[in-house]
Amino acid sequence: xxxxxxxxxxxxxxxxxxxxxVGCTGDGDDGGNIDIVLRMDGTxxxxxxxxxxxxxxxxxxxxxxxxxxxxxSKDASIEKFIFDFxxxxxxxxxxxxxxxxxxxxxxxxxxxxxxxxxxSRMKSVQVRVRVDHHTSRTDTGVVGDPGVFxxxxxxxxxxxxxxxxxxxxxxxxxxxxGGIDQIPTPGQAIDxxxxxxxxxxxxxxxxxxxxxxxxSMTIEMNLCPCDxxxxxxxxxxxxxxxxxxxxxxxxxVNYPSIDGRLVSD
Numbered sequence: 609x610x611x612x613x614x615x616x617x618x619x620x621x622x623x624x625x626x627x628x629x630v631g632c633t634g635d636g637d638d639g640g641n642i643d644i645v646l647r648m649d650g651t652x653x654x655x656x657x658x659x660x661x662x663x664x665x666x667x668x669x670x671x672x673x674x675x676x677x678x679x680x681s682k683d684a685s686i687e688k689f690i691f692d693f694x695x696x697x698x699x700x701x702x703x704x705x706x707x708x709x710x711x712x713x714x715x716x717x718x719x720x721x722x723x724x725x726x727x728s729r730m731k732s733v734q735v736r737v738r739v740d741h742h743t744s745r746t747d748t749g750v751v752g753d754p755g756v757f758x759x760x761x762x763x764x765x766x767x768x769x770x771x772x773x774x775x776x777x778x779x780x781x782x783x784x785x786g787g788i789d790q791i792p793t794p795g796q797a798i799d800x801x802x803x804x805x806x807x808x809x810x811x812x813x814x815x816x817x818x819x820x821x822x823x824s825m826t827i828e829m830n831l832c833p834c835d836x837x838x839x840x841x842x843x844x845x846x847x848x849x850x851x852x853x854x855x856x857x858x859x860x861v862n863y864p865s866i867d868g869r870l871v872s873d
Contacts, residue, residue: 643680643682679731717737718735751850756844771863795822800846801846
């Protein structure tokens with residue numbers, strides 16, 4: 609196999625507010641002494657949309673900014689802010705009321721944010737965080753079978769399995785340039801097979817197509833991986849006979865929203 613390969617992986621973060629809203633205030637515990645004000649935003653490109661009555665923040669960069677500094681206590685000073693992101697990373701606490709955090713893995717997490725005043729009274733608010741997984745790979749000028757496209761589909765320790773796995777793959781049968789005039793040399797049609805395997809090596813989907821010389825074909829696979837083994841899945845592509853091809857593949861692993869409905873990015 610020869611050619612060049614490029615791969616891109618990104619995480620899309622969706623916040624689903626369970627008991628807070630952007631810029632919201634909440635009645636405090638212990639007689640309502642503490643009012644929480646939680647603000648959230650993306651540190652890069654952020655889109656704020658409304659979906660089924662919920663406020664959702666989508667941050668393509670995967671890093672978000674959380675701010676509790678507007679919170680207050682009616683009869684005491686704020687002593688500490690506590691940020692627990694629910695993704696297994698260390699809890700952040702101190703007198704600084706705002707932090708940035710990158711959710712470096714896919715899944716659904718419950719983040720818990722707490723404000724404590726100098727009289728040791730505390731008030732907390734929870735936020736559901738949905739992190740979708742997006743990955744892509746491009747193989748250019750490959751002769752023979754392209755490499756395997758690996759797709760990380762959750763992991764066995766997750767409490768919530770992905771809801772949808774969307775795959776799109778395009779194979780182009782490249783025409784070969786000729787002599788001085790660079791007239792394309794007549795090539796031949798190729799038979800292409802796309803096969804998707806789960807983490808246990810079991811076949812889950814397969815597509816086949818015949819692609820003429822200089823032509824392209826795009827296939828799609830859409831399935832719910834919730835009942836299958838989670839981990840690294842593989843999309844294998846076979847080409848017969850060995851002609852020069854270019855392959856572009858993308859995969860999106862999307863998680864359900866708090867009420868089981870998908871959130872549109």
